[in-house]
Every structure is written in C-alpha cells, then in structure tokens.
Amino acid sequence: MELSKTFDPKAAEQRWYGRWLELGYFTADPARPGPVFSMVIPPYNVTGALHLGSALNVTLQDIVVRARRMQGYNTLWVPGTDHAGIATQNVVEREIGKEGTNRHDLGRTAFEKRVWEWKELYGGRILEQLRRLGASADWTREHFTMDADLSRAVLKVFVDLHREGLIYRDRRLINWCPRCETALSDLEVEHKDSDGSLYFIRYPFKQESGHVTVATTRPETMLGDTAVAVHPADERYAHLHGKLLDLPLIHRQIRTIFDDAVDREFGTGAVKITPAHDFNDFEIGRRHKLDEISVMDTRAHMNAEAGPFKGMSREACRRAVVDALKSEELLEKIEPHRHAVGVCSRCDTVIEPMISTQWFMRMKPLAEKAIAAVRDGRTTFHPKFWENTYFNWLENIHDWCISRQLWWGHRIPAYHCERCANLMVAIERPAKCEKCEGRDLVQEEDVLDTWFSSALWPFSTMGWPEETRDLALYYRPNERKQYEGTQYEGTTLLVTAFDIIFFWVARMMMIGLKVTKQVPFRDVYITPLVRDKYGKKMTKSRGNVVDPLELMDKYGTDAVRFTLAQLTVQGRDLVLSDERLTASRAFANKIWNAARFVLMNLEGAAQPIPRPAQDKLSLADRWILSRLDEAIAKTRETLDSYEFNNVALTLYQFIWHEYCDWYIELAKEPLRASGAQRDSTRWVLVHCFDQMLRLLHPLMPFVSEELWQALRPYFDEPKLADHLVVAEFPVANGGEWLSQKERDAMDHCREATEAINSLRSLLGYHPGQRMKAALRRPRSLELALEEFPSWMGYVMTLAKLESFQYTPSAATEFLVRSCGWAEICLEKPAGFDSERTAAKLSKDLDEVTKFVTQHEARLNDDGFKAKADAETQRLVAEKYVALRAEQEKLREQLEQLTAG
RNA sequence: GGGCGGUUAGCUCAGCGGUAGAGCAUCGGUCUUACACACCGAGGGUCGCAGGUUCGAUCCCUGCACCGCCCACCA
Numbered sequence: 001m002e003l004s005k006t007f008d009p010k011a012a013e014q015r016w017y018g019r020w021l022e023l024g025y026f027t028a029d030p031a032r033p034g035p036v037f038s039m040v041i042p043p044y045n046v047t048g049a050l051h052l053g054s055a056l057n058v059t060l061q062d063i064v065v066r067a068r069r070m071q072g073y074n075t076l077w078v079p080g081t082d083h084a085g086i087a088t089q090n091v092v093e094r095e096i097g098k099e100g101t102n103r104h105d106l107g108r109t110a111f112e113k114r115v116w117e118w119k120e121l122y123g124g125r126i127l128e129q130l131r132r133l134g135a136s137a138d139w140t141r142e143h144f145t146m147d148a149d150l151s152r153a154v155l156k157v158f159v160d161l162h163r164e165g166l167i168y169r170d171r172r173l174i175n176w177c178p179r180c181e182t183a184l185s186d187l188e189v190e191h192k193d194s195d196g197s198l199y200f201i202r203y204p205f206k207q208e209s210g211h212v213t214v215a216t217t218r219p220e221t222m223l224g225d226t227a228v229a230v231h232p233a234d235e236r237y238a239h240l241h242g243k244l245l246d247l248p249l250i251h252r253q254i255r256t257i258f259d260d261a262v263d264r265e266f267g268t269g270a271v272k273i274t275p276a277h278d279f280n281d282f283e284i285g286r287r288h289k290l291d292e293i294s295v296m297d298t299r300a301h302m303n304a305e306a307g308p309f310k311g312m313s314r315e316a317c318r319r320a321v322v323d324a325l326k327s328e329e330l331l332e333k334i335e336p337h338r339h340a341v342g343v344c345s346r347c348d349t350v351i352e353p354m355i356s357t358q359w360f361m362r363m364k365p366l367a368e369k370a371i372a373a374v375r376d377g378r379t380t381f382h383p384k385f386w387e388n389t390y391f392n393w394l395e396n397i398h399d400w401c402i403s404r405q406l407w408w409g410h411r412i413p414a415y416h417c418e419r420c421a422n423l424m425v426a427i428e429r430p431a432k433c434e435k436c437e438g439r440d441l442v443q444e445e446d447v448l449d450t451w452f453s454s455a456l457w458p459f460s461t462m463g464w465p466e467e468t469r470d471l472a473l474y475y476r477p478n479e480r481k482q483y484e485g486t487q488y489e490g491t492t493l494l495v496t497a498f499d500i501i502f503f504w505v506a507r508m509m510m511i512g513l514k515v516t517k518q519v520p521f522r523d524v525y526i527t528p529l530v531r532d533k534y535g536k537k538m539t540k541s542r543g544n545v546v547d548p549l550e551l552m553d554k555y556g557t558d559a560v561r562f563t564l565a566q567l568t569v570q571g572r573d574l575v576l577s578d579e580r581l582t583a584s585r586a587f588a589n590k591i592w593n594a595a596r597f598v599l600m601n602l603e604g605a606a607q608p609i610p611r612p613a614q615d616k617l618s619l620a621d622r623w624i625l626s627r628l629d630e631a632i633a634k635t636r637e638t639l640d641s642y643e644f645n646n647v648a649l650t651l652y653q654f655i656w657h658e659y660c661d662w663y664i665e666l667a668k669e670p671l672r673a674s675g676a677q678r679d680s681t682r683w684v685l686v687h688c689f690d691q692m693l694r695l696l697h698p699l700m701p702f703v704s705e706e707l708w709q710a711l712r713p714y715f716d717e718p719k720l721a722d723h724l725v726v727a728e729f730p731v732a733n734g735g736e737w738l739s740q741k742e743r744d745a746m747d748h749c750r751e752a753t754e755a756i757n758s759l760r761s762l763l764g765y766h767p768g769q770r771m772k773a774a775l776r777r778p779r780s781l782e783l784a785l786e787e788f789p790s791w792m793g794y795v796m797t798l799a800k801l802e803s804f805q806y807t808p809s810a811a812t813e814f815l816v817r818s819c820g821w822a823e824i825c826l827e828k829p830a831g832f833d834s835e836r837t838a839a840k841l842s843k844d845l846d847e848v849t850k851f852v853t854q855h856e857a858r859l860n861d862d863g864f865k866a867k868a869d870a871e872t873q874r875l876v877a878e879k880y881v882a883l884r885a886e887q888e889k890l891r892e893q894l895e896q897l898t899a900g
Numbered sequence: 901g902g903g904c905g906g907u908u909a910g911c912u913c914a915g916c917g918g919u920a921g922a923g924c925a926u927c928g929g930u931c932u933u934a935c936a937c938a939c940c941g942a943g944g945g946u947c948g949c950a951g952g953u954u955c956g957a958u959c960c961c962u963g964c965a966c967c968g969c970c971c972a973c974c975a
Contacts, residue, residue, distance in 0.1 A: 005934090273975095278975075280974075281975080572906075575913085579912070582923095668933090854956085
C-alpha cells in the first residue's frame with residue numbers, strides 16, 4: 001500500500017467514521033459480557049453550535065469511552081439534546097418577528113408547532129458536529145428532553161414530588177424578566193456591577209412637620225412603599241415610634257417600623273420598604289405584615305398603583321419621580337453609587353423582583369441527601385476541590401422556582417376547575433373535578449424550567465420509569481459485574497463544565513437520589529474552561545468564540561483532539577494556542593511518515609510476519625519493547641486517573657522520541673541486512689506500531705485507524721479485530737525484556753552520552769547531523785579518525801550503539817581514550833571561544849563547589865547525625881560523593897582548557 | 901463580604917521535599933535512501949514577595965501582593 005507523503009486528515013475522517021457506524025461499533029448491547037461503563041452526554045441545547053468547550057467535553061468523553069470499549073467493557077454513551085426553553089423560544093420568536101408577527105398573534109398551538117419545525121430543521125446540527133469530532137456515541141439511543149418517553153418521566157416526577165409535598169405552589173417574590181416575561185430561578189440571574197446613584201428622599205411626617213430621609217438606588221419603587229424601617233437600637237430614630245409618614249407623590253399613609261435587618265451605617269440608617277419589588281423588603285414586609293403593592297406590570301411598565309406615573313417604563317418613571325421630588329423639594333441629594341444589578345442570563349435585561357404565583361421545589365431535604373452522597377464517596381468529583389463548591393451551594397440552598405411563563409417546554413400537569421377553582425395535579429388530564437365534579441378543567445399555562453427535565457437525564461434516557469434492560473444494566477450496574485470490582489451506583493462517569501455544577505450536576509444528584517434512590521453517577525469530571533487568548537471565557541455574547549470546526553478543517557480532527565487532551569490538566573483553565581495545534585498536526589504527520597518508512601521496508605515480508613524467538617531479538621529490539629511496556633503501563637494508569645495531559649505526553653514522548661528518533665534509526669542497519677536479523681527487526685517495528693496505534697486510538701482515532709488498516713496484514717495477532725476501534729487495548733506484557741546487566745549498561749550509556757556532550761561543548765564544536773551520517777559508515781574508529789568532521793558524531797554513535805556491549809568499565813575506558821584522542825587529533829574548530837567556555841566552566845565549578853561544601857557541612861553536623869534517619873544519611877552521603885566526582889570532572893576539564 | 905484557583909524560560913503551560921522540564925518562539929548547523937509538519941545543537945529561569953517548618957523548600961505551613969473565577973438581599 002502506498003501512502004502519500006503527508007497525512008491528509010480529511011480523507012481518513014471521511015473514510016472511517018461512516019464505517020464504524022455501519023458496523024454498529026458504537027451501539028450498546030446489554031447482552032454483551034464484561035464490566036459496565038456507561039455515560040450520558042450533557043444534553044446540548046438545540047440552539048447550540050459546537051464551541052470549544054463542548055469540543056473539549058466531547059473529546060474527553062470520547063477518549064475515555066473509546067479506551068473502555070477497547071478494554072472490553074460493555075460501554076454505553078448516550079447522546080442527545082435539550083429543548084432549552086427560553087433560548088429556543090427566543091430564537092424562534094426572533095424568526096417570526098422578522099416575518100412581522102409575534103407568538104401572541106400566532107397563538108400557543110401554532111407557535112409550538114413552529115418551534116418543533118425549527119427544532120427538526122436545526123436541532124440536530126450540533127450532533128452532526130459531534131460526529132465530525134469523532135464522538136463514538138450510541139446514536140441509536142439518541143434522546144431529546146421533549147421526546148414522548150422523556151416527557152412522561154418529567155410528568156411522573158412532577159406528580160410524585162407534588163404528592164409528597166416537595167413541589168408546591170405559592171405566591172411570593174420571584175425574579176422576573178420583563179423582556180422574556182417569565183419567572184426565573186436564582187441561578188438564571190447574573191449580578192453585574194453598575195454605576196448608579198443613591199437618592200436621598202425626604203418622607204414627611206403625617207401629623208406634624210418634619211421628615212425622615214431615606215436613601216435608595218431605585219426611587220421609582222417608592223410608589224410601592226408601605227413602610228420606612230430603622231434599626232431598633234438606632235437612637236437617632238427612637239422618636240419615630242408610632243409615627244406615620246406621608247408617602248410623597250402618592251400620598252399614601254405608611255408606617256414606621258423597627259427591624260434588625262437594617263444597616264445603621266448605610267445611607268441615612270433609614271430605609272424605605274417596598275415589599276413587592278425588593279427581596280430584602282419582602283422579608284421585612286412579611287415579618288411586619290405589610291401590604292405588598294406591586295406597581296408594575298409584566299413588562300415592567302408602571303400600573304394603576306403608580307397613579308400619575310401609570311404606563312411609563314420603569315426607567316422613564318425613575319426620571320419622572322426624581323423630577324417630581326425635586327420640584328416638591330423632597331430630594332435632598334444624589335450621590336454616585338456602584339452596586340450590583342441582577343440581569344437575565346438569557347437576554348441581559350435588568351431583572352424585576354415581582355410578586356407572583358409560581359411553582360416551587362422544596363430543596364433542603366433533597367440537598368441533605370446530595371451532600372451526604374458526595375461526603376461518603378458514592379460520587380466523587382475530579383478535581384476534588386469542586387466538591388467544596390458543590391457543598392457550599394447545597395448548604396445554602398433556597399427553594400427552586402420551577403415554573404416558567406413560556407410556551408416551549410413541558411407544560412405543568414396541573415388542572416384548574418373553572419367552577420370551584422380546585423387544583424388537581426395528575427399525569428393524565430382528569431375527566432372531571434374531584435371536588436365539584438365540574439367538567440370544565442383548564443390546564444396550567446406554565447411550563448417547567450428546562451433544567452427540570454435535564455435533572456432526570458441519566459435515568460430518563462435509560463427508559464425510566466419503565467424497568468428497561470438499559471436501566472437495569474447501565475444505571476444499576478451493581479446487579480452485574482462490577483467496575484474493577486468496586487461497588488458503585490448510577491452511570492460510571494459524567495464529564496461536564498463547572499459552570500453547570502449548580503444548574504445541572506447538583507440537581508441531578510438531588511433528584512436522582514430522590515427518584516431512583518441512588519446516585520446518578522460515580523465520577524464527575526469537571527473539565528477546565530477553554531479561554532480565549534486574553535484569558536476570557538468564550539461566550540456567544542462576547543463574540544470571542546473560536547469555531548472548532550474551523551480548527552478541524554485547518555489542523556485535522558485528530559490534531560484538535562490531541563491538543564485538547566494535552567492541555568487538559570485538572571483544575572486549570574485551558575488556553576488554546578495555534579502553536580500547540582501546529583505541533584499536534586506535526587505529530588500526526590510524524591506518525592504517518594514513520595508508517596511510510598515501516599511499510600517501505602516491508603517489501604517482500606511475510607504476511608503476517610512471524611514472531612521471532614526471544615533469543616533472536618537484538619538488544620535494540622528488546623530495549624524498545626521494554627520501553628513500549630512502560631508506555632503502555634503509564635498510558636493505562638493516566639487514563640484511569642483522568643490525567644489527559646499525561647496520556648498525551650506519554651504517547652508523544654514514546655512515539656516521537658523513542659520509537660522514531662531511536663528505534664527507527666537503529667533499525668536501519670539490520671533492515672539492510674537479510675535473513676533472520678531483518679525479519680525480527682521487521683516484526684518489532686510492526687509490533688510496536690500496532691501497540692502504539694492502539695494506545696493512541698482514543699486520542700487520535702482517525703490517523704490511527706487509517707495506519708492500522710495499512711499495516712494490518714503484517715500483524716501476528718491471532719484473533720485480530722477488523723477495525724482498530726474495537727481492537728484490544730494493549731496490556732504490558734510484563735516480561736523482562738532486558739537483563740540486569742543490560743540495564744546497567746544502558747544507564748552507563750546515558751552517562752557516557754552526557755560525558756560526550758560536555759566534551760563536545762568544551763570544544764565548542766557542534767557536529768550536528770553527522771552523527772547520523774556516521775551511522776551509515778563502517779564502525780571503525782580508525783576510519784572515523786581519517787575524516788575529522790565526522791569524528792564527534794561517530795563517537796556519539798558508537799557510545800550509544802556499542803556501549804550496550806561494553807561493561808561499564810570498558811565503556812569508560814573507551815571514552816577516556818576518545819577524549820585523549822580528541823586532545824591529540826583535533827584542532828580547535830573555528831568559532832571556538834575558549835574564554836567563554838572557561839568562564840562557563842568555572843561558573844559551574846563554583847556552583848558545584850558550593851554544594852559540595854554544603855553537603856560536607858551537613859554530613860559533619862551533629863544535629864543531622866542525630867536527627868536524620870539512616871536512609872536520609874545514606875542519600876546525602878551518596879549525593880556528596882556524586883558532587884565530588886562532578887567537581888573533579890569540571891576541574892579537570894577547566895585545567896585541560898586553560899593548559900591548551 | 902465569603903470562598904476557590906493561579907503566579908515556574910520570550911509565549912502557552914507541565915512538574916516536584918534532594919543543584920529546574922516540554923512545546924512553540926529565538927540563534928547556529930544539516931538536502932541524511934520516512935518525515936523541512938524533519939534532523940542535530942545552543943542560549944535563556946534568584947520557580948510572585950516576606951516569614952516559618954526541615955539536615956535541605958520552587959514544592960509543606962502562615963501572611964502579603966497581583967490576576968482570574970464563583971457565591972452573597974446591604975437599600
């Protein structure tokens with residue numbers, strides 16, 4: 001098979017993904033043997049496009065699931081999408097807005113139909129992009145949060161929790177977005193600092209002259225004031241007891257009240273109370289049984305309660321109120337004031353706290369169980385410090401407002417009786433009112449928060465509430481073979497970003513525990529955040545999003561995946577750079593070319609190449625095989641602990657710097673020979689390649705499959721899979737490829753190389769590429785010495801190649817001789833700066849001498865002798881000896897240099 | 901106001917109780933029968949600051965500074 005000179009990622013990507021799908025490699029089969037590995041993808045917003053965060057997320061999941069599949073696990077990876085209530089509704093509303101209409105004109109049914117149409121058209125786009133990334137998810141089990149079966153699960157959970165009193169309806173102050181015209185949960189409100197003003201307003205006494213001055217950032221809400229509060233211990237205001245005030249502009253009579261919640265230091269120490277438009281005031285209001293007067297409508301325009309200001313927007317009203325107060329000389333002063341303003345996370349509109357009847361979920365009892373599950377280790381976060389964040393939020397949790405005044409979502413299964421106003425909650429619409437038997441039942445208009453259905457995702461996608469085979473095996477795996485013998489519950493792994501720990505992870509934990517009586521996942525891997533080059537979070541609204549598809553076009557999917565893995569260190573944000581991507585692309589190409597080399601040298605080789613007997617393997621063969629074993633062990637280890645950067649690093653180092661740089665070079669000579677020597681080298685080359693590609697496959701699925709297929713005819717594995725994607729993951733063979741003597745020799749070789757390097761730098765001569773040229777020449781010192789320029793490279797080569805055969809002392813002798821010859825034979829090359837070299841040497845010498853003295857002192861120190869244990873003393877002594885040797889060497893070199 | 905993470909080479913980042921590492925960039929040298937997306941080599945760092953623990957600290961502890969993030973009803 002001919003391979004092109006460079007790797008073409010597109011061809012490989014197109015060739016293999018479709019094949020894998022056709023052959024059903026990603027489809028889970030509950031009947032399969034083996035331990036279970038299951039995972040659900042964080043459902044993507046149907047409005048979403050692939051961004052780097054999701055590319056990272058999917059890449060990491062795919063790496064794990066591919067590795068587990070190769071390791072023989074029964075794997076399931078469920079993909080799917082989320083209906084994304086507000087986001088999707090907004091998109092479609094914008095679309096029909098362009099057509100000159102709106103959802104109210106269209107009506108609920110027609111609008112819902114429009115959204116479904118939109119979803120069918122565009123909702124699958126993100127999943128298409130996941131396939132492009134190589135995601136090996138089970139597409140036969142793709143789900144959408146509003147699928148019929150998932151919707152049923154939603155209704156069942158709602159009804160069950162309502163019956164238990166965990167879901168209830170209440171009228172209270174909630175976050176309201178006047179643009180989306182819906183209630184929001186606390187989490188959907190973002191707090192942004194904004195430069196505002198603090199207005200000091202005089203509230204006159206009702207029955208006598210005089211006034212109290214209050215400070216507020218929102219003068220327009222004074223129209224809804226029902227009291228002025230001061231701290232009970234504030235002597236400045238002791239005289240306010242029982243006083244009534246005349247609310248300016250509106251002339252409503254309001255009370256003065258005393259409450260600990262008032263901060264005496266802030267403003268004037270007196271605060272106006274607007275229970276219907278401020279969370280603090282609402283609490284105080286309920287404590288003092290104040291009226292709750294809402295002065296705005298659902299679009300945050302002033303309503304009839306605002307009297308003359310009716311119909312104004314809140315902004316216009318603020319200006320009008322300030323003007324009116326000024327003209328009545330009730331505005332004392334205005335100070336600049338910076339404070340946090342809550343805005344809608346979807347549309348950035350300033351949130352208005354509003355009194356409203358909504359549905360809530362009681363969180364405290366659920367949160368306690370969710371905390372306990374992580375505390376006792378049934379679920380573990382990686383990195384662990386995220387557990388603090390999780391605990392912190394759950395410990396201070398408030399009830400969750402789950403109803404939304406939207407049309408796109410799961411409509412709340414509650415029915416109002418038109419006749420007696422009775423409210424019934426049931427999965428199916430009741431035939432008649434259970435109280436008055438009336439037949440006019442109207443379903444609740446509100447839908448549920450999108451995150452409600454997401455919270456059920458790990459088990460609703462498995463078929464819950466039906467006891468399906470999937471649910472039994474992949475969600476309750478303890479019933480079958482255990483994951484590495486460990487008892488655990490739920491799916492095996494969840495990979496997600498930290499910004500939805502509260503929105504999603506914590507809620508899945510709470511509801512999963514409540515509904516299925518077990519945790520929904522064992523491990524939670526929190527991915528780092530992908531940031532732009534300025535370290536900013538990439539968000540659509542910031543417009544700083546890098547499109548992963550463009551990166552894949554430019555560098556190839558494998559390179560993008562490899563780069564993301566390489567940069568993924570637990571607990572640290574990830575800044576993507578072109579340099580890294582370029583390096584990864586070069587890596588793919590390097591492997592490609594190594595394969596070309598191997599194939600080129602397989603001409604006429606047997607298919608398969610028979611495995612040579614152990615004693616036919618050369619030292620170089622056994623060396624690379626032993627290194628391969630170490631690479632396998634390390635890859636498995638780092639994969640298990642989710643150290644993605646180290647997985648990538650291990651493979652990069654082994655493939656590039658050991659297999660390519662050394663073994664391929666060493667193989668060139670035996671390959672030129674014929675017979676047994678060539679055959680065993682061929683086998684080692686191919687065997688290593690096979691194993692390397694398997695290790696690499698989870699990270700770089702396309703290039704690895706492509707090359708594996710090309711080399712496959714030569715593999716000697718007896719039961720070979722048809723595709724790498726389902727081939728067995730390597731296991732270190734554990735055999736001692738090298739004898740102890742050889743290990744020692746290799747260590748010595750390393751030292752020898754260092755010695756030669758320092759000799760070379762002493763001479764200031766850089767032989768460069770000639771080392772490799774020397775490889776091709778007869779290995780004879782005499783010949784090498786004839787040609788001065790090649791000499792140094794030759795020494796290096798010999799040292800590396802031949803010191804394997806030398807005993808350490810012989811190798812030393814060889815080196816010493818070489819150095820001596822260098823003295824005799826070599827003239828100092830042009831450009832050699834002896835002064836500079838001498839300076840460097842003496843600097844090194846000084847430094848080493850410093851350490852020698854230090855160690856000497858330490859060894860002679862009585863305190864050290866007394867305190868340090870034997871092992872430590874031995875270590876320090878050893879170090880001292882080494883340092884002395886180093887010192888001696890440097891001194892000699894320096895002498896030689898100055899003498900010459 | 902709480903909490904979390906970071907500060908290591910020009911850049912992006914690993915690492916670690918025993919005289920500092922990678923990739924890229926820089927500089928010098930290589931057309932060598934896989935690869936110039938390559939090869940060989942060089943330069944470059946008081947590991948944010950100050951204390952403490954230790955025979956020994958870049959690493960552990962305390963404090964500080966700066967950067968970033970999350971949470972929080974101070975009007």
